[in-house]
Amino acid sequence: MTSREGPDPNGNQVANLSRIFEGQEKMMTPLTEAELSDVIAGAKGPLRIQGGGTRDIGAPVQGEVLSTAGLSGVTLYEPGALTLVAVAGTPLADIEDTLAVEGQRLAFEPVDHRGLLGTTGTSTIGGVVAGNISGPRRIQVGACRDSLLGVRFVDGAGRVLKNGGRVMKNVTGYDLVKLMAGSWGTLGVLTEVSLKVQALPEAVGCVLINGLSDEDAVAAMSAALGSPFDVSGAAHAPSGVDGHPVTMIRIEGLEASVAYRAAKLTDVLARFGGEVSVERDADKVAVGWAWVRDVAAMQGGAGDVWRISVKPSDGPEVVEKLRALYADLRVLYDWGGGLVWVQVPAGTDVRSVAFEGHATLIRSSRETRASLPVFHPEPAPLATLSQGLRAKFDPRGILNPGLMG
Amino acid sequence: MDMPTPNPEVLAKKARIVARLKEVLPADAVISDEVEVRAYECDALTAYRCPPLAAVLPASTEEVAAVLKVCHAENVPVVPRGAGTSLAGGSMPTADSIILGVARMTEVLETDYENRFIRVQTGRTNLSVSGAVEEEGFFYAPDPSSQLACAIAGNIAMNSGGAHCLKYGVTTNNLMGVTMVTMEGEIVEIGGAYLDAGGLDLLGVICGSEGQLGVVTEATLRILHKPEGARPVLMGFDSNEVAGQCVSDIIKAGILPVAIEFMDRPCIRATEAFAGAGYPDCEALLIVEVEGSDEEIDAQLERILAIARAHSPVELRESTSADESARIWLGRKSAFGAMGQINDYMCLDGTIPVSQLPYVLRRIGELSKDYGLDVGNVFHAGDGNMHPLILFDANKPGDLEKCEAFGADILRLCVEVGGCLTGEHGVGIEKRDLMVDQYLPEDLDIQMAVKDVFDPKWLLNPAKVFPLASSEARRMAAE
Numbered sequence: 001m002t003s004r005e006g007p008d009p010n011g012n013q014v015a016n017l018s019r020i021f022e023g024q025e026k027m028m029t030p031l032t033e034a035e036l037s038d039v040i041a042g043a044k045g046p047l048r049i050q051g052g053g054t055r056d057i058g059a060p061v062q063g064e065v066l067s068t069a070g071l072s073g074v075t076l077y078e079p080g081a082l083t084l085v086a087v088a089g090t091p092l093a094d095i096e097d098t099l100a101v102e103g104q105r106l107a108f109e110p111v112d113h114r115g116l117l118g119t120t121g122t123s124t125i126g127g128v129v130a131g132n133i134s135g136p137r138r139i140q141v142g143a144c145r146d147s148l149l150g151v152r153f154v155d156g157a158g159r160v161l162k163n164g165g166r167v168m169k170n171v172t173g174y175d176l177v178k179l180m181a182g183s184w185g186t187l188g189v190l191t192e193v194s195l196k197v198q199a200l201p202e203a204v205g206c207v208l209i210n211g212l213s214d215e216d217a218v219a220a221m222s223a224a225l226g227s228p229f230d231v232s233g234a235a236h237a238p239s240g241v242d243g244h245p246v247t248m249i250r251i252e253g254l255e256a257s258v259a260y261r262a263a264k265l266t267d268v269l270a271r272f273g274g275e276v277s278v279e280r281d282a283d284k285v286a287v288g289w290a291w292v293r294d295v296a297a298m299q300g301g302a303g304d305v306w307r308i309s310v311k312p313s314d315g316p317e318v319v320e321k322l323r324a325l326y327a328d329l330r331v332l333y334d335w336g337g338g339l340v341w342v343q344v345p346a347g348t349d350v351r352s353v354a355f356e357g358h359a360t361l362i363r364s365s366r367e368t369r370a371s372l373p374v375f376h377p378e379p380a381p382l383a384t385l386s387q388g389l390r391a392k393f394d395p396r397g398i399l400n401p402g403l404m405g
Numbered sequence: 406m407d408m409p410t411p412n413p414e415v416l417a418k419k420a421r422i423v424a425r426l427k428e429v430l431p432a433d434a435v436i437s438d439e440v441e442v443r444a445y446e447c448d449a450l451t452a453y454r455c456p457p458l459a460a461v462l463p464a465s466t467e468e469v470a471a472v473l474k475v476c477h478a479e480n481v482p483v484v485p486r487g488a489g490t491s492l493a494g495g496s497m498p499t500a501d502s503i504i505l506g507v508a509r510m511t512e513v514l515e516t517d518y519e520n521r522f523i524r525v526q527t528g529r530t531n532l533s534v535s536g537a538v539e540e541e542g543f544f545y546a547p548d549p550s551s552q553l554a555c556a557i558a559g560n561i562a563m564n565s566g567g568a569h570c571l572k573y574g575v576t577t578n579n580l581m582g583v584t585m586v587t588m589e590g591e592i593v594e595i596g597g598a599y600l601d602a603g604g605l606d607l608l609g610v611i612c613g614s615e616g617q618l619g620v621v622t623e624a625t626l627r628i629l630h631k632p633e634g635a636r637p638v639l640m641g642f643d644s645n646e647v648a649g650q651c652v653s654d655i656i657k658a659g660i661l662p663v664a665i666e667f668m669d670r671p672c673i674r675a676t677e678a679f680a681g682a683g684y685p686d687c688e689a690l691l692i693v694e695v696e697g698s699d700e701e702i703d704a705q706l707e708r709i710l711a712i713a714r715a716h717s718p719v720e721l722r723e724s725t726s727a728d729e730s731a732r733i734w735l736g737r738k739s740a741f742g743a744m745g746q747i748n749d750y751m752c753l754d755g756t757i758p759v760s761q762l763p764y765v766l767r768r769i770g771e772l773s774k775d776y777g778l779d780v781g782n783v784f785h786a787g788d789g790n791m792h793p794l795i796l797f798d799a800n801k802p803g804d805l806e807k808c809e810a811f812g813a814d815i816l817r818l819c820v821e822v823g824g825c826l827t828g829e830h831g832v833g834i835e836k837r838d839l840m841v842d843q844y845l846p847e848d849l850d851i852q853m854a855v856k857d858v859f860d861p862k863w864l865l866n867p868a869k870v871f872p873l874a875s876s877e878a879r880r881m882a883a884e
Contacts, residue, residue: 080653081759081789103659132601143601145609146578159847167756168788169575169828171564171613172836172843173870174852178577178609182602199659222519228542228630230697254660256704257697311520311598338520338600358603376603381593386605388858393851404604 029070033152033160033191039066040189041158046401049185051089051127054112054119058184058374058403060366068126071191074098076166083149083166085194088126095125099197107198108144109135109289115299117363126190132182135293136233136250139225139335145181147196153180153188156394166194179389185400187393201252205262206233206285209247209274214238214316217247218337220272222312224249225336227268229261234336235292247274250289297332298343304364305343306350310357312337321353351376375404406453406494406834409868409880411501415458415481422479423459426503429471434509436460445486445504449551450494450835452805457484457498464509466584466592466622473620474590476503480883482864483588485616487559488530490551492752493833495563495615499868505620507558513537514623522581522598524625527558531565534626543628546573549829550741561621564613566829571787572663572696573629575829577612582625585611585618588860597625610855615831616866618859632696635663637733638706640713641687641720645669648689649762651716652786655693656759660708665787666692666737669766672744672781672794673736679743682736685720691786692737740783741794748779748796751808755819756790756828768818769793776811778804790828791819817842832870840872849875 027050030036040047046063053067068089076085079102086095092110099105110133114120127133129151134143141147150164163176180187209220217236224231233250240246249269251261262278269276279285291297298305310318315337322342323329330343344350347368350359358376361369378386390397415422423437436442437459446454458481463469476483486496486506498504510526511533517523518541525534531552534545548567549555555565561583566575573579582596596608611618642648652665668676668690677684684690691713695705706723713721724730736743744750757765766782773780784791793815797808816826816836820843826836840849853871856863856879863883867876 078758078760080657082656083758102657132606134601138600142574142578145601145606146574155851159851161851162844162848163852165823165825165843167758167790167824167828169566169570169756169785169790170825171829171831172825172827173832173840173849174855175564175577175610175613176852176855178606178612179855181609182606187605199656199661202659219519222521226518226521226543226630228633230632254701254704254708257701260698260700309599309601309603311517313519335600356597357599360603378604379594381587381591382595382604382607385593385607385858389605389855392854392858 027065027067029067031070033071033154036068036071036189036191037154037158037160040154040156043398046398049189049400051124051130052091052122054114054117054121054123055127055131056117056119057131057362058400059369059405061400061403063401066189068124068189068191075192079104082197083194084197085166085192086125087192088124088190090125092123092125092128100200103200104197105200106147106195107137107141108147109137109293110144111135112294116295116305125193129181129190129193130183130185136235136289136334139234139338140230140232141198145178148177148181148193149196150194151177151180151190152192153190155188156396156399160191161188164194168196184403186390186404187399189399203255203258204250204252204282204285205258206279206288207249207262207265207269208277208279209269209272210244212236212245212247212272212274214319214333216272216274217245218312218316218333220247220269221249221336223268224265227265229265233289233292236333236337237297238331239297241291248288248292250285292332292334295332295341298330298341301330301343303343303345304348304368305341305362306359307362308340308342308350308355308357308359310338310340310355314355314357315340318353318355322350325353373405377405407873408455408499408834409873411499412480415479415501418479419458422475422481425475425479426459426461426472429475430461430463430468434462434464436462445498445506448486448489448491448494448496450492450497450833453494453497453834455498455500457502457504458500460504460506462506462509466586469505469586469620469622470590470592472505473586473588476864477589477862480862480864482867484866485558485562485620487528487556487562488554490555491559491563491831491833493827493831493835495559495831495833495869497834507556507622510622517598518543520598521628522625523628524623525557527561527621527624528556531555531557531560538628542631544631545626545628546579547576557624557626558621561612561624562614562616563829563831566790568664568666568785571665571785572661577609579627580608580612580624581627583608583611583621584623586620586622588619588862588865615833615870617856617870618865633698634702635694635696636702636706636724637692637694637730638709638724639720639722639733640691640693640718641685642689642716643687643719645689645766646763647716648691649759651691651713652762653759654712655709656787658708658712660705662693662695662709662787664692664694665785667782667784667786668737668740669782671779672740672783675747675781676736676740676743679746680736680739682732684736687719692733737783744781744794744796749799750794750796751812753793753795753812753815754790754828754830755816755824755826756788757819757822757824759786759789761822761824762786762789765791765818765822769815772811772814776807778808778811789824813839834869837870838872840870846875853879
């Protein structure tokens with residue numbers, strides 16, 4: 001192997017076709033990996049990397065927009081090997097449609113941020129990976145990074161690089177695949193990702209408990225997650241769709257399994273005191289979990305939205321401290337209590353409350369995101385390592401500079 | 406196997422280095438006697454040996470930090486060592502290096518069933534992590550076949566897998582946090598009892614970095630409740646192609662077994678002669694295991710057996726008791742031992758896309774004839790992680806070299822069909838020179854640039870993972 005051939009799903013693209021749209025801001029939309037590499041190598045100033053533009057998250061970046069939307073297509077899909085490879089700008093919806101034909105899906109259930117952030121546009125798979133965007137099933141199957149098998153990307157010097165591959169077990173060299181997931185375009189611009197996929201379950205069910213306090217709800221979710229019944233989602237809304245507390249435990253699998261486990265979990269959860277019921281209508285279960293996944297309870301609301309990752313049993317305590325400060329706090333627990341979404345008054349830093357874990361400001365004004373650290377400040381030794389990595393991957397500091405702090 | 410020339414300056418000041426190490430560790434934790442250090446001259450890749458300058462056995466993170474400060478100041482290379490079970494030479498020393506063993510660090514620091522994690526010192530063995538939570542019905546999922554002996558430190562260094570990772574993932578998917586000491590001797594905490602990183606995923610790159618970025622002394626690991634039960638089924642087929650197709654069809658049908666193991670005829674014959682598990686004499690054999698309650702297992706096996714029947718199996722054996730289950734697993738679990746009875750063997754672990762299985766097995770058969778060396782295949786078919794076992798005679802001059810050349814050809818074949826050199830053993834020294842077949846120079850350069858950040862002087866396990874020619878400039882600059 002001596003040269004790097006780029007993925008070229010369209011097969012007939014000529015180099016140097018970067019389209020430049022004149023509008024409010026200049027946007028470069030390369031059509032091939034080679035063009036993308038040329039754009040970055042020749043860049044004279046900072047670049048703002050964009051997939052579908054649905055996730056305006058992070059400190060505001062000043063720079064020319066470099067869009068990956070021109071790089072689109074599924075390059076390889078092997079249902080029998082549970083693997084899919086796609087070019088970074090491929091719309092997420094296209095990938096989901098491709099998978100659905102074979103009865104498969106992305107296991108990590110990526111969040112659709114459009115409702116929460118008030119954005120429009122088309123989410124791309126590269127954007128999902130760049131943000132390590134993971135939904136409720138993260139507690140069972142891992143985050144996006146855990147489904148990610150390989151990446152190709154262009155670093156800040158314009159070098160086309162590859163790491164990982166398309167097989168499920170791969171320890172050949174360092175795992176830069178994980179490092180690229182969740183690096184928000186600050187280490188390189190993803191051009192191709194390869195993912196492990198999952199079969200759609202035959203049946204789903206959701207055990208619902210009404211009326212639990214936050215603490216009891218987390219205890220109930222811990223009991224479910226600590227059972228042998230393979231829970232694929234555990235969330236608690238102190239104020240659900242009807243305004244009352246509801247705790248949701250999801251199970252997926254063969255029909256016989258779901259029926260059996262729903263009954264077993266009902267027994268396990270009875271002792272927490274709430275009113276327990278089982279929802280078996282697949283559409284209703286899907287709607288309920290999309291409501292959790294996309295943080296519907298905070299869509300269209302006023303104020304800032306934070307995402308706090310803690311030890312599940314610490315969640316209610318963190319919320320209690322925040323409630324003492326902000327009477328109209330809105331809260332949603334996912335991941336068995338380990339992921340706490342909160343809506344607080346604009347300009348608030350939830351990190352004024354001490355906790356072990358990390359908090360990310362997901363929705364806020366540009367002004368707030370420019371003044372508060374959006375990503376959790378790292379302890380000095382880790383910040384030094386992160387800065388060191390950025391300097392190696394992007395020596396000129398032109399890729400989404402400052403986005404992660 | 407080439408190793409860098411030992412640094413004469415380091416060799417010359419052995420006495421001073423040992424004296425300084427004895428200042429920061431109890432006397433019995435520093436081993437410098439020329440005979441005693443031979444215990445650390447190799448790991449499970451026994452073909453290559455070299456006694457280290459000295460070995461140290463710290464008992465705490467602070468002691469590890471103190472050792473690394475000394476070594477950093479004295480420019481001494483450090484080779485971290487878990488239990489020394491690496492098949493890739495991951496903890497093989499050089500003559501100018503200090504072996505830093507974590508064998509005395511075996512404590513369980515915290516067990517939390519409500520939040521489903523355990524925090525341990527990394528010298529603890531893999532199996533004893535599960536052992537510590539077994540009474541409450543929990544387990545730690547990654548299960549490398551060396552799990553009785555191998556340490557969590559090595560599991561993290563190599564991102565170890567096991568037979569059950571089709572469902573539960575490998576080490577990196579079950580690792581929540583680490584306490585790590587940098588080569589400078591600084592203690593850092595990364596991650597913890599909560600999920601995912603607040604910034605860059607440093608934990609993700611540390612796991613699998615083969616002890617080249619830091620020494621991991623403590624780990625927070627995800628634990629799970631055990632399933633209610635598990636049951637295997639054995640299937641025999643008259644061709645590798647059909648067995649491979651059956652694997653693919655099971656996966657496509659949306660059933661996720663916890664394990665799908667594959668053995669080919671040479672391996673079946675060897676294990677039958679050795680263990681007498683009662684396997685059918687056929688071309689290819691699959692063991693498929695599913696988990697759940699009895700009813701759930703029945704429902705899954707019903708589907709799996711229907712798929713298998715459509716491929717005209719020569720044998721289909723469902724277990725009806727714990728004893729029968731054990732017999733089904735007996736041959737598979739004794740496969741390595743059985744091959745070892747016949748001859749010396751080299752175990753590879755390249756991974757391939759499952760769809761390439763029949764082609765790769767056919768090519769391995771052809772190569773086997775070309776080289777005149779027998780090979781048996783036993784592997785984790787669900788995830789394409791192969792374990793070809795090449796038989797050779799270590800006492801026959803030239804046989805080891807021939808075996809290594811054959812192995813290298815198999816690994817290149819794995820890369821050629823879209824797979825990789827190593828699925829769970831790691832690169833170490835064994836596959837170092839093959840890295841150029843999987844990666845372009847710039848791909849290796851960016852990986853080495855990561856090491857530059859964590860270990861600018863290239864003192865941690867420096868002669869591993871990267872071809873010596875690729876890493877030479879960096880290693881020399883550091884000296």
